Amino acid sequence: MNHRVLFARIPKGVPVPEDFGFDSVPVPSPADGQFLSRTLWLSLDPYYRNVMKGNQLYADRLQPGDPMVGETVAEIVESKHPDFRPGEIVVVRNGWQEFALSDGKGVAKVDPALAPPSTALGVLGMPGLTGYAGLVYLGEPKPGETVVVSAATGPVGSTVGQVARLVGARAVGIAGSADKCRYAVEELGYAACVNYREGDLREQLKQACPRGIDVYFDNVAGDTLAAVLTRLALGARVILCGMIEAYSMDKPPAGPWLGPVVGARATMKGLVVYDWIHKQEEQRRVVGDWIRQGQFRYREDIAEGIASAPEAFCRLMRGENFGKSLVRVSAA
Amino acid sequence: MNHRVLFARIPKGVPVPEDFGFDSVPVPSPADGQFLSRTLWLSLDPYYRNVMKGNQLYADRLQPGDPMVGETVAEIVESKHPDFRPGEIVVVRNGWQEFALSDGKGVAKVDPALAPPSTALGVLGMPGLTGYAGLVYLGEPKPGETVVVSAATGPVGSTVGQVARLVGARAVGIAGSADKCRYAVEELGYAACVNYREGDLREQLKQACPRGIDVYFDNVAGDTLAAVLTRLALGARVILCGMIEAYSMDKPPAGPWLGPVVGARATMKGLVVYDWIHKQEEQRRVVGDWIRQGQFRYREDIAEGIASAPEAFCRLMRGENFGKSLVRVSAA
Numbered sequence: 001m002n003h004r005v006l007f008a009r010i011p012k013g014v015p016v017p018e019d020f021g022f023d024s025v026p027v028p029s030p031a032d033g034q035f036l037s038r039t040l041w042l043s044l045d046p047y048y049r050n051v052m053k054g055n056q057l058y059a060d061r062l063q064p065g066d067p068m069v070g071e072t073v074a075e076i077v078e079s080k081h082p083d084f085r086p087g088e089i090v091v092v093r094n095g096w097q098e099f100a101l102s103d104g105k106g107v108a109k110v111d112p113a114l115a116p117p118s119t120a121l122g123v124l125g126m127p128g129l130t131g132y133a134g135l136v137y138l139g140e141p142k143p144g145e146t147v148v149v150s151a152a153t154g155p156v157g158s159t160v161g162q163v164a165r166l167v168g169a170r171a172v173g174i175a176g177s178a179d180k181c182r183y184a185v186e187e188l189g190y191a192a193c194v195n196y197r198e199g200d201l202r203e204q205l206k207q208a209c210p211r212g213i214d215v216y217f218d219n220v221a222g223d224t225l226a227a228v229l230t231r232l233a234l235g236a237r238v239i240l241c242g243m244i245e246a247y248s249m250d251k252p253p254a255g256p257w258l259g260p261v262v263g264a265r266a267t268m269k270g271l272v273v274y275d276w277i278h279k280q281e282e283q284r285r286v287v288g289d290w291i292r293q294g295q296f297r298y299r300e301d302i303a304e305g306i307a308s309a310p311e312a313f314c315r316l317m318r319g320e321n322f323g324k325s326l327v328r329v330s331a332a
Numbered sequence: 333m334n335h336r337v338l339f340a341r342i343p344k345g346v347p348v349p350e351d352f353g354f355d356s357v358p359v360p361s362p363a364d365g366q367f368l369s370r371t372l373w374l375s376l377d378p379y380y381r382n383v384m385k386g387n388q389l390y391a392d393r394l395q396p397g398d399p400m401v402g403e404t405v406a407e408i409v410e411s412k413h414p415d416f417r418p419g420e421i422v423v424v425r426n427g428w429q430e431f432a433l434s435d436g437k438g439v440a441k442v443d444p445a446l447a448p449p450s451t452a453l454g455v456l457g458m459p460g461l462t463g464y465a466g467l468v469y470l471g472e473p474k475p476g477e478t479v480v481v482s483a484a485t486g487p488v489g490s491t492v493g494q495v496a497r498l499v500g501a502r503a504v505g506i507a508g509s510a511d512k513c514r515y516a517v518e519e520l521g522y523a524a525c526v527n528y529r530e531g532d533l534r535e536q537l538k539q540a541c542p543r544g545i546d547v548y549f550d551n552v553a554g555d556t557l558a559a560v561l562t563r564l565a566l567g568a569r570v571i572l573c574g575m576i577e578a579y580s581m582d583k584p585p586a587g588p589w590l591g592p593v594v595g596a597r598a599t600m601k602g603l604v605v606y607d608w609i610h611k612q613e614e615q616r617r618v619v620g621d622w623i624r625q626g627q628f629r630y631r632e633d634i635a636e637g638i639a640s641a642p643e644a645f646c647r648l649m650r651g652e653n654f655g656k657s658l659v660r661v662s663a664a
Contacts, residue, residue, distance in 0.1 A: 221590065240594050254586035258553065262572050262602035270594035 002027045005096035005309050007062045010053050014248045015317050019052070020068065020310040027099045034101045035081045037074035039094045042306070043121035044313045044325035045070070049247040068096035068309075071126070072329070073110060073117045091120050096309050098329055115288060122155045122324035123291070123298035124284050126273055130241060131159030132283040133276035135217055136167075138239045138269045143168030145214035146233070148205070150174040150224050152184050152193055153299065155324040156241065159287070160217045162296050165189045169215070172208045174201075174224060176319050183322075187297055201227040212236070212264075220244055226256035232264035241271045248317060299323030334359045337428035337641050339394045342385050346580045347649050351384070352400065352642040359431045366433045367413045369406035371426045374638070375453035376645045376657035377402070381579040400428035400641075403458070404661070405442060405449045423452050428641050430661055447620060454487045454656035455623070455630035456616050458605055462573060463491030464615040465608035467549055468499075470571045470601045475500030477546035478565070480537070482506040482556050484516050484525055485631065487656035488573065491619070492549045494628050497521045501547070504540050506533075506556060508651050515654075519629055533559040544568070544596075552576055558588035564596035573603045580649060631655030 006021040030036045048070060051060050060069045072094040076086050081104050084090070089110040094100035110120045122128060131149075141147050147164035151157040152173025161184065164171040173184040173193035184193035194204040205213070205227060212233030218225050219242035232238070238261075246252055261268060290296035301323040303312035309327045316325045338353040362368045380402060383392045392401045404426040408418050413436050416422070421442040426432035442452045454460060463481075473479050479496035483489040484505025493516065496503040505516040505525035516525035526536040537545070537559060544565030550557050551574035564570070570593075578584055593600060622628035633655040635644035641659045648657045 225590075240590055243591060243594070246589075246591065252589035252591055254588070255590045256587050257578075257584035258557075258572055258587045258600070258602075259575060259578065259584050261600065262575070262604060265602045265604055265607060267602075268590070268593065268600040270590075270597045270599075272594060272597055275597060 001025065002097055002099040003306050004067045004098070005306060006064075007052060007066050007068050008064055011049070011248065015049060015052070015310075015314050017310040017314060021065070022307065028101050030078055030080045030101055032080050034103055035076050035079035035084045036099060036101055037076045037090060037092060037094065039072045039074045039098055039100070039306075039329040040089070040331075041073040041118045041121055042094075042096060042309060042327040042329050043071040043125070044309070044316050044321075044327065045127070046242060046244045046247055046317065048313065049317055053250075069093060070095050071121055072100075073120055074100070089117050091125065096306060096327075098306055115291070118300060118326055119298065121326065122300065123159065123296075124288060127155035127324065128159050128287060129276055129280050129283050130271070130273040131156040131217070132163055132287060133273070133279045134239050134241055134271040135160045135163050135215070137276070137279070138271055139215040139217060139237050141167055141169040141215050145169045146172060146209050146211060147215040147217070148172045148174065148209065148213045148228060149217040149219070150196075150228075151219035151242065151244070151319075152190065153180045153188070153322065154219065155298070157217070157219055158184075158188055158298060158323075161188055161190050162290070163287075164215075165191075166290060166295060172205075172213075174205075174228075180322060183299070187299075196224055202230055205231045215239070217241060221246055221255070222253070229256050229258070229260040229266075232260055232266050234264055236264050236266040238266060238268040239271050240268055244317070244319070301325050303327045305329070333357070334429055334431040335638050336399045336430070337638060338396075339384060339398050339400050340396055343381070343580065347381060347384070347642075347646050349642040349646060353397070354639065360433050362410055362412045362433055364412050366435055367408050367411035367416045368431060368433055369408045369422060369424060369426065371404045371406045371430050371432070371638075371661040372421070372663075373405040373450045373453055374426075374428060374641060374659040374661050375403040375457070376641070376648050376653075376659065377459070378574060378576045378579055378649065380645065381649055385582075401425060402427050403453055405452055406432070421449050423457065428638060428659075430638055447623070450632060450658055451630065453658065454632065455491065455628075456620060459487035459656065460491050460619060461608055461612050461615050462603070462605040463488040463549070464495055464619060465605070465611045466571050466573055466603040467492045467495050467547070469608070469611070470603055471547040471549060471569050473499055473501040473547050477501045478504060478541050478543060479547040479549070480504045480506065480541065480545045480560060481549040481551070482528075482560075483551035483574065483576070483651075484522065485512045485520070485654060486551065487630070489549070489551055490516075490520055490630060490655075493520055493522050494622070495619075496547075497523075498622060498627060504537075504545075506560075512654060515631070519631075528556055534562055537563045547571070549573060553578055553587070554585070561588050561590070561592040561598075564592055564598050566596055568596050568598040570598055570600040571603050572600055576649070576651070633657050635659045637661070 008021040011019040149160040161171040181193035184190040192208040221243035333356040340353040343351040481492040493503040513525035524540040553575035
């Protein structure tokens with residue numbers, strides 16, 4: 001049988017497990033031009049919350065009772081497609097289920113000899129590309145500049161912080177617990193990391209960034225973005241990427257007062273990772289080399305079994321994950 | 333006697349005439365290295381409201397009882413400065429008074445044969461440079477693109493709209509009355525102009541900008557900025573320049589929801605005219621030529637006599653001016 005997690009209803013606010021359902025259906029058989037794969041890893045990403053409310057930015061359209069959509073790493077078990085063979089590992093949008101058919105479109109093969117396959121969903125996948133391309137090509141950090149990133153230990157943020165360090169900038173993180181801040185400094189090499197749940201964020205940023213903030217990579221919007229804007233250095237670049245708080249709201253909240261953007265002659269840029277697919281090979285090569293040389297680390301927050309996906313996703317949306325959120329659906 | 337307008341107190345909200353005072357003092361005499369000039373034109377600019385609340389962006393510091401500061405065009409009446417002679421016309425920061433001394437620093441001479449001297453405070457002065465440099469160098473409009481500007485008939489906005497048209501873009505204005513909108517289309521050559529006081533601004537923008545907004549030059553912030561963001565085209569550039577509503581507030585208001593900036597992969601840039609002084613000669617030459625060729629128009633909103641300055645400034649801050657706000661302090 002194929003165990004699946006279903007979209008049950010549009011969440012009210014931050015998602016709860018009751019927004020999902022479960023069922024089991026027979027494992028399907030591939031037709032000509034298709035392959036069947038077994039899901040190994042399911043990626044959990046905040047943007048799924050937007051898909052659940054029908055945000056037009058995404059191609060997916062969910063009706064109640066549909067299996068949840070999402071990126072996965074899977075192993076091909078049966079193939080009637082000329083380009084794919086049983087035993088191959090692929091990145092494929094199987095969604096939240098144990099088995100799925102594919103016609104091969106948009107599917108990428110993964111070489112498990114180069115890196116653990118789960119990294120194709122995190123540090124060497126979309127989140128890694130988001131942080132890398134956004135920082136390098138929109139942020140354009142210079143040696144000695146101060147680069148600040150929120151959600152500093154997540155898959156996007158930890159990429160931004162480590163790339164900043166490895167191109168000679170000074171990385172300062174913003175995270176939501178003392179544990180995460182300690183990990184950011186001790187394991188990821190941030191020069192400093194401030195805990196936004198503890199004390200005045202503006203004052204903490206002033207201490208951590210005495211020459212102001214040259215680049216800010218925003219993964220959260222809200223009060224954090226407003227606080228950072230007040231500490232921008234002249235000519236600062238602000239990359240707008242994630243707005244996780246707002247994903248759980250029916251109506252978008254107001255944004256930050258933009259007066260400091262004028263005073264700092266700053267530039268704010270919207271980042272959508274799909275514009276940067278042409279940099280994915282570069283990102284995998286550069287970051288892959290840094291990982292093999294021991295200069296770049298990553299962390300995964302793993303839930304076990306497809307049934308654990310709803311609760312793991314809700315934890316992610318509450319900011320309680322620590323590292324890239326994954327569900328191990330079955331062992332390789 | 334020298335009649336002066338004084339700073340009396342920090343306004344509460346939108347300024348009222350009672351925030352100013354008057355006095356008369358003897359006309360001073362220049363010492364060695366100084367000249368005395370008679371004010372012809374006083375420029376009224378919204379940023380004075382920020383100076384009145386002690387905003388740190390400006391060099392001026394006002395104490396109650398001080399003469400109000402501000403840019404003027406003046407005629408030299410007596411000089412002990414080697415570089416300035418009686419009868420010369422200059423742009424000088426005389427403030428809100430009929431006579432003032434200067435040591436010549438930061439003073440620019442005006443050739444009255446080239447253009448009416450008052451234009452050195454408007455279309456060929458700081459407001460003109462703001463609109464020109466901001467649009468050309470931050471907005472980078474391309475032929476056929478849609479350029480939207482708020483406060484479309486003011487000295488900055490009318491420059492933006494006309495430069496946009498003259499570089500082959502499609503100019504769309506936002507203004508606060510039917511009269512202003514008619515003037516924008518019929519006299520300034522905007523393709524369309526929407527009245528933000530009349531009907532739903534988003535819907536009006538949708539009609540006026542069917543292919544979205546490629547460049548937005550923002551002079552007002554607030555709800556107008558929020559509405560424009562929802563209509564941005566892919567790759568749009570937003571120039572943040574004026575925030576007139578907020579100048580009259582004690583605490584900055586919240587800003588617009590920035591989600592659409594991400595979706596449109598847009599860029600927002602803060603503009604401060606003092607960064608663009610090196611483009612002033614270019615702007616005067618280019619726009620001056622257009623004016624002489626009859627392709628570029630400007631409008632002045634003139635109050636008579638120094639005693640009318642407080643009320644004229646309050647009208648400006650209520651958005652009731654129509655054209656560049658000036659006080660004719662004395663005839664040339």
